[in-house]
Amino acid sequence: MTIPLEQLAHFDPLTGTVAGAAVTKRRLSDMRGFFADEAAYETALAKDDTVLYTLASVEPAQGEGQLYYGLGMIMPGHIGAEYFMTKGHYHAWRPAAEVYIGLSGEGLMLFEHETSGETRLLPFTANSVIYVPGFTAHRTLNTGDVPLSYLGIYPAAAGHDYGAIAERNFKKVVVAVDGQPTLMEREAFLEKLEIR
Numbered sequence: 154m155t156i157p158l159e160q161l162a163h164f165d166p167l168t169g170t171v172a173g174a175a176v177t178k179r180r181l182s183d184m185r186g187f188f189a190d191e192a193a194y195e196t197a198l199a200k201d202d203t204v205l206y207t208l209a210s211v212e213p214a215q216g217e218g219q220l221y222y223g224l225g226m227i228m229p230g231h232i233g234a235e236y237f238m239t240k241g242h243y244h245a246w247r248p249a250a251e252v253y254i255g256l257s258g259e260g261l262m263l264f265e266h267e268t269s270g271e272t273r274l275l276p277f278t279a280n281s282v283i284y285v286p287g288f289t290a291h292r293t294l295n296t297g298d299v300p301l302s303y304l305g306i307y308p309a310a311a312g313h314d315y316g317a318i319a320e321r322n323f324k325k326v327v328v329a330v331d332g333q334p335t336l337m338e339r340e341a342f343l344e345k346l347e348i349r
């Protein structure tokens with residue numbers, strides 16, 4: 154008996170793949186405007202249009218009550234002081250929540266509530282589960298030396314709103330200060346860049 158991908162899938166956190174599932178690759182050139190340090194971004198892009206992260210998506214069935222899930226893998230690396238990270242998104246259907254499960258590597262998840270503006274930064278490592286509430290932008294960052302892999306499970310109806318992030322970005326950035334991930338106001342970081 155053949156079991157369809159819809160019901161049973163096998164994934165590999167080390168390659169970021171789910172057998173039989175399509176993989177989306179986000180390259181540096183797809184990330185224009187998402188990193189605060191534009192000069193560092195252009196320098197890195199001129200050198201190599203590297204893959205920052207991949208997403209293998211499984212969408213078994215559409216409609217009310219259905220779930221989608223994806224296996225994300227973020228490579229280790231920096232753009233200036235910023236870590237390789239995802240674009241980040243709201244769900245198009247704002248109330249939709251999501252569950253993230255850390256599989257391997259070491260990173261962080263940055264959250265920003267759309268109306269209160271409240272920011273939260275949580276550690277995200279193997280064997281941790283993070284519940285992403287609705288109305289909250291979420292971005293994943295790799296702060297380690299190896300790929301960060303995780304599963305994200307969300308309502309099929311959630312949708313992804315990357316546009317809101319592309320337009321106004323997160324108010325805070327996570328940057329390496331003396332080798333340690335540090336949360337900073339975007340504006341304060343940009344001022345620091347100007348006087349360097």
Ligand SMILES: [Fe+2]
Nearest residue numbers: 244251291307
């Ligand atoms: Fe999401």
